[in-house]
Amino acid sequence: MVYIKLNRTTLFLIGIVYMQLLAFLYFYLNFIELSESLNPKRQKFFGKSSEQVQIRQNITENCSGCLPVSNTKLKRAPPIFQGPTNDRQRAIVKAFQHAWSGYKKYAWGHDELRPVSQRFDDPFELGLTIVDSLDTAIIMGLETETREGLEWIRNSLNVSPSRSVNLFETTIRVLGGLLSGFHLTGEDILLKKATKLGDNLLKAFEKSKSPIPKSDVNLQTGDAFSPNRDFSSLAEVTTLQLEFRDLSDLTGDKKYEEVTFNASKHIHKAKCLEYDGLCPYHIDSKGEFRKTCEFSKKILLNFKHYISAITLGARADSYYEYLIKQWLQTKKSIDWLRDDFIQSMKAVKKHLYRQSQPNGLWFIGEITDYKDFYPKMDHLVCFLSGSLVLSHLNSLDENNEHLEMAKQIGDICHKMYDNPTGLGPEIMHFNMENSSDISKEDTYVKSLDAHSLLRPEAIEAWFYLYRATKDKKYQEWGWSAFEAIEKYAKVETGGYSSIDNVLRKKIRRRDKMESFFPAETLKYLYLLLSDDQEVLPLDRWVFNTEAHPLPIYN
Numbered sequence: 001m002v003y004i005k006l007n008r009t010t011l012f013l014i015g016i017v018y019m020q021l022l023a024f025l026y027f028y029l030n031f032i033e034l035s036e037s038l039n040p041k042r043q044k045f046f047g048k049s050s051e052q053v054q055i056r057q058n059i060t061e062n063c064s065g066c067l068p069v070s071n072t073k074l075k076r077a078p079p080i081f082q083g084p085t086n087d088r089q090r091a092i093v094k095a096f097q098h099a100w101s102g103y104k105k106y107a108w109g110h111d112e113l114r115p116v117s118q119r120f121d122d123p124f125e126l127g128l129t130i131v132d133s134l135d136t137a138i139i140m141g142l143e144t145e146t147r148e149g150l151e152w153i154r155n156s157l158n159v160s161p162s163r164s165v166n167l168f169e170t171t172i173r174v175l176g177g178l179l180s181g182f183h184l185t186g187e188d189i190l191l192k193k194a195t196k197l198g199d200n201l202l203k204a205f206e207k208s209k210s211p212i213p214k215s216d217v218n219l220q221t222g223d224a225f226s227p228n229r230d231f232s233s234l235a236e237v238t239t240l241q242l243e244f245r246d247l248s249d250l251t252g253d254k255k256y257e258e259v260t261f262n263a264s265k266h267i268h269k270a271k272c273l274e275y276d277g278l279c280p281y282h283i284d285s286k287g288e289f290r291k292t293c294e295f296s297k298k299i300l301l302n303f304k305h306y307i308s309a310i311t312l313g314a315r316a317d318s319y320y321e322y323l324i325k326q327w328l329q330t331k332k333s334i335d336w337l338r339d340d341f342i343q344s345m346k347a348v349k350k351h352l353y354r355q356s357q358p359n360g361l362w363f364i365g366e367i368t369d370y371k372d373f374y375p376k377m378d379h380l381v382c383f384l385s386g387s388l389v390l391s392h393l394n395s396l397d398e399n400n401e402h403l404e405m406a407k408q409i410g411d412i413c414h415k416m417y418d419n420p421t422g423l424g425p426e427i428m429h430f431n432m433e434n435s436s437d438i439s440k441e442d443t444y445v446k447s448l449d450a451h452s453l454l455r456p457e458a459i460e461a462w463f464y465l466y467r468a469t470k471d472k473k474y475q476e477w478g479w480s481a482f483e484a485i486e487k488y489a490k491v492e493t494g495g496y497s498s499i500d501n502v503l504r505k506k507i508r509r510r511d512k513m514e515s516f517f518p519a520e521t522l523k524y525l526y527l528l529l530s531d532d533q534e535v536l537p538l539d540r541w542v543f544n545t546e547a548h549p550l551p552i553y554n
Contacts, residue, residue, distance in 0.1 A: 076551055078184050079536070083141030088479055088529045092522055093140050095486065095496075099518045100137070100145050102494020103129050109156060115495030116511040124170060125161040127152060131177040132519035135548055138184045139536070140526060146185075153178075154189045159197040162220040167204045167213055168236035172318075172546040173515060175201065175243045180548035182250070191250055198247045198256050210287035211262035212237050226285055233315035234281045237263045239322050239545055242329055246550045264326070267319070268336055275367065276347035277340060281309060281316040310367040312352065313378030318545040320344055321387050325542050328390065329552055342396060345388070345405075353405065356430040356442035361415065362408035363430055375430040382413040383545070385461030389468045393538060403468065410465045413458040414477050415443060422484030423452040423502040450501040451510065454489055456520035456547065463528040467538060478528045485521075520547040 084090040099113075107113040107120035111128035114120055130149050137145040159174075178194035181187065197219075204217040207224035214224035215232040226232050240260045248257035266287050272279035282290035312320065323341035327334060352364050354375065364381050366374045388406035391397050416424045427449035431442055459481060462474035488507050489496045496517055497509035524547060527535065541549040 076183075078186050081139050081141045081535070082532075084526070085531045086529070088482075089526055089531075091486075092482065092526045092529060093142065095482070095490075096133075096136060096140060096518055096522045096526075097142070097145070098490065099495055099513065099522070100133065102491065103513070103518075104148070105494050109152060112515055113495045113513045114511045115491040115493070115497050115513050116509050118493065121512070124165050124174070125163045126159065126165070126170070126174050127157055128173060129513075129515045129518065131157070131181075132173045132515040132546065134177055135180040135184055136518055136523040136526075138181065139523060150181075150185070150187055150189070153181075153193060157193055159193050160200055160220050162218065164216050164218045164223070164225075166216055166236070167201055168215070168233075168239055170197075170219075171201060171240045171243050172544055172548075173519070175247070176544045176546050176548035176550075177519070179243060179246050179250070180544075180550060183549070183551055194247060195251055198244060202256070202259055205259050205263075208285045210285060211266040212283055212285055212287045213240075213263065214285060230284050231282045231290060232285070234267070234279055234283060235314075235316055235318045237283060238267055239318040241322060241326055242542065242544050242550055245326070245329060249553060264322075264337075268340060275310050275351055277343040278310045278347045278351060278367075279316070279319065281311060309369055310351070311378075312348065312364050312381045312384060313366065314380055317378075317380050317383055321383055321545055324387050324390050324394075324396075325544075328394065329542050329550065331552060331554060332394070338396065341387075341391070345391070345402065348384075349401075349405070354430075354432065357432055357434055358440060359442050361412055361430070361442045362405075363412045363428075364409065365430070375432050377412070377428050377430070379413070379416060379424050379426055379428075379455050380457055382409060382416075382457035382461045385409045385413070386464035389464040390538065392468060406461070406465060406468075410458075410461045410474070413461050416458065417477075417481055417484070419445070419502050420505045421452075421488050421499065421502045421507065422480060423488060423499055424455060424458055424481070425450050425452060425502050426455075445503060447501065447503075450503050452489075452499045452502045453512075453514055454485060454496060454498060454517045454521055456516060456524050459521060459524045459528060460547070463524045464538075466528055467533055470533075475529055478525055482525055516546065523547050 084093050102115050103113040106118040109127050110120035110122045111124050112121045130152055134149040175197055178190045182190040200219045203222035204213040204224040207214050215226040215236050217224040241264055244256040244260040248254050280289040323337050327337040354365050355362055363377050368374050385406040388402040392403040416428050425445045429444050459478050462478050466474040491497050495513045498512045500508040500510055536549050540552055542552055543549050
């Protein structure tokens with residue numbers, strides 16, 4: 001054993017150094033500006049204007065219609081994004097800039113661009129494309145576009161317009177976009193606007209007689225209603241919880257989580273037993289699922305009532321998505337969310353998962369009001385691959401059944417793009433007639449379903465599948481879809497347009513660039529084609545249904 005003899009002078013000097021280290025640590029943790037202490041590249045990325053980043057508890061700037069933000073801090077340093085690292089990613093970034101520049105030129109501050117006529121639509125009056133696309137610009141490392149978006153939000157976004165908006169769409173696009181932007185930058189104005197918007201949206205719950213909210217709410221007056229004969233869709237009432245829970249965590253006010261999560265609890269208690277956990281897609285403000293039956297059917301079937309249709313497409317899709325994503329967001333702490341997801345996937349396999357003829361392609365169908373199986377699949381259903389991959393990555397997948405189903409769905413979603421333009425249609429139908437005629441096609445697209453909104457769900461599926469399998473075919477599929485977008489949807493004067501019919505190479509444009517195109521489609525393409533698949537890792541971030549990443553907290 002070695003003994004070191006220390007005199008009083010040495011001990012005194014050691015004590016002085018120790019106290020200085022403690023003082024420095026205290027100063028660093030409490031007084032260094034968030035932009036510098038959390039992210040050393042952030043000052044370079046955003047610059048230093050007079051209105052730039054301040055510590056949240058010292059914010060004094062006036063914001064018309066904004067509430068004070070509670071004394072909280074980011075719980076995780078905003079990630080650093082390096083920008084594109086390969087030619088394909090650079091092409092995606094260039095496409096985003098083309099979409100952004102067209103929007104900026106012809107529709108700045110309005111909701112969505114009409115690129116062909118060089119006009120705009122304003123159904124929300126919330127600058128939808130800016131807020132929805134902000135985190136895409138951040139993730140791509142685009143300094144100019146990020147600054148432009150932040151400045152507009154800071155100076156011009158009014159989250160209390162005299163406008164009735166859909167609760168679901170506003171939550172996933174605007175509230176989700178503000179929250180994600182805050183997590184990726186630490187910009188306090190985003191949280192301030194999100195808090196006020198959250199308060200406005202909660203009025204849809206306050207006007208309801210049950211935990212099920214009204215589907216629409218006026219952001220200024222608080223008047224709320226459900227225009228579809230007092231019905232909301234299953235997805236509308238159960239695809240709010242990721243965003244409002246995150247808002248509660250950031251503000252310290254539990255009301256946002258508690259009020260919205262009551263809707264999830266209500267559906268959980270309803271059980272939806274007739275189809276083993278698959279729920280009807282219409283629910284009224286009393287919290288009751290719609291029952292429908294035609295008079296002639298009543299006579300033939302002894303006046304039995306039948307539930308409304310069962311689908312994983314429009315009006316129901318993200319209910320199932322948010323079961324597993326809420327479980328992950330809450331650090332796997334709410335068991336019934338996990339159990340309901342597992343049970344619903346068993347029910348999907350039992351009731352909806354079928355093979356076409358003659359080649360046996362697996363797909364997800366629907367059940368009609370009268371219990372008939374309907375071999376039709378929305379492009380929206382491609383989301384399910386991602387949820388099944390998350391199940392696989394989080395040890396819920398017995399015998400890799402979920403991963404195998406995710407692959408089959410990814411394959412059939414790729415089949416949707418096998419047409420003259422290479423763009424995905426809105427809906428695909430399947431042949432289920434047993435026939436020895438091998439020339440008969442397994443799939444077909446009806447003319448009324450042949451339009452393409454440039455939706456993200458297939459690319460989202462391939463993004464998750466690539467993360468799980470590292471199979472390069474998913475990157476190739478995504479790149480091919482992007483090439484088709486560039487060829488047929490790009491408007492030279494700026495922006496991209498939905499297409500009227502993917503079955504014809506002589507295309508007709510619908511004159512609409514949905515906000516989810518730059519917000520979701522291009523974001524998932526960029527992440528899918530990345531050399532670094534650890535960007536926004538799936539064990540630390542959960543993407544809401546509009547592709548806005550939110551953190552998974554301990």
